[in-house]
Amino acid sequence: VNAMTCRQTWKVEAVRDGQLAAPESQVIASHTQACMHCSAESERLVRIADAVRQIPVREPSPLVVRIQRRKLLEEAAAQTTAVPVHTPSGWRRQAQPLGLVLAAAAAVALVWTGVRHVHSRGQEIAKASPTVDSTVISSEIEVRATPESRWSQTTEPASQIIALEQGVVWTKITHNRPHPPVVFRVPDGQIEDVGTTFTVAVRDGQTQRVAVDEGTVLVHLRGLNDMRLSAGQSWERKELGAAASAPPLPQAPETTAAPSDNANPAAPVAQVEEPAASPPPATDAKARARASKTRKSTAEEARLLKKGRTALQSGRYTEALNVLDRFAASYPQSGLAEDAAYMRVLSLARSGRNDDALKAARDYLARFPNGFRRTEMQNFVEPVKH
């Protein structure tokens, strides 16, 4: 390897693997830019990483995944309630009919005991675990919440109210009619239960996600059309400048769920059939203007951006860059261009092309001076200035 003519070259790999402390890593990073041997070594490491990432992964069809999922759940359930089986032999065969009756009775008793055991174990774990607070409000309502969650429960004359201010809560409601309705309040709306099991995540005053395991819920959130979510369906908010310590990564709108008027990146991604995302809140004039601009080419833009995002998430950075470059060339005025530019910076940075990533970050800041990821981009660019 010709790179071994510089005494610092071995450190290029050491920096990549986190073997050196930050100050020395920065020195080596600067040195690598100037030294042809070390920069060749850096390129070699990136080539290796790219080559491994590009090894194709065969993905099964959704139907196969569904079948495998069902098989998994069946086997897991069978594991939980497994009962030892004894084969009769010798004289025992003579007593087979009686044995069968006894075995059946024993099996029933064991399964019953097992189910009770599992149930009580669950309660114990839920109570003992430092991670999840479990509260049984009544025989009909059970709530499990993560420790950081802030939630409350009140009973009003006509309804039971569960209010979630912050955190993640899983709720199981078993209705024995007649019963007062259960209303789940979130900072930006409410969720009506229709007898179900569901999870709600709230952060920074906004509902981030609603996922339904069983039954159906009606979701009413400010600025959005009402949604009806059934078992297996979920809704997720797409971030747009929410107050967060780390700027969110872009989420391309789901083309399968989002009709053509779901162009606004602020609009949520609803994995349900009917509800189209409604226009953004009236206070968000910029987002509304952007939505109207991009209305026509949304589906294709979203599809392309999603492809780039999937490649990025999967570590196929070269592919992500190709897709994002194609996006930039095809839709320079797109409302999603900012997301694409941001993902481009990530793709370059993660593939080890730090110089190109820095340039892309500066381009982002020049093009989107008020962009939602400007703080992150400034932080990325800043150390180089000093």
Added chain:
Amino acid sequence: MEYVVATDTRIMDSMSNPADGRPGTVQDVARSSEDALALARLAGGDMAALGELYDRHHAAVRGFLSRTVGDADEAEDLVHSTFLAVPKAAASFDPSRPCRAWLFGIAVRMMRRQRAAGARWTRMLTRFRDVLNPSADDPERIVSARRDLSRVEEALYGMSEAKRVVLIMAEVEGMSCEQIAEVLNIPVGTVWTRLHHARRGLSAAVAPKEPA
């Protein structure tokens, strides 16, 4: 059975940033909490939670296993075994750790268990035979890009599994060396050494071609 888990939050569960170790997004954090909640429910016997975890992570676990074992069918079997082991291991999950890295740890153990059974090596040998003696009627083999990929695959699947696992965890999954060390229960120095040798094994396969 005890499963060792990763220690830092570098891998977030929906969108990690292997390059700089930034904390996750708002949605990452929400999902991470949901994973902890689902695992607690699973430990309590709620099997529906296993379905949720499968939905969120099966693709990532499949990708990791597929690249590591180099055989899609075998990877599929291992995905199944991995998730089937989750209910038993759920009670040992530390919610301050990333769920996905924890699942990778289980996946590696399942892989080793299956290797002991010997079935995988038979398939591996078959695969090697195909790589080393490509059939004449396979036109893809003569395409240059495909040939390059085969060289990489040949080198990757020719090295020891221990090196391959570390390389894929680091370069594809974006795990830090400390995180890999915890998941595999080996010293971090061993991770560095394996990574170095794994890369050296791939160097020739990815070397730029000399102009003709």
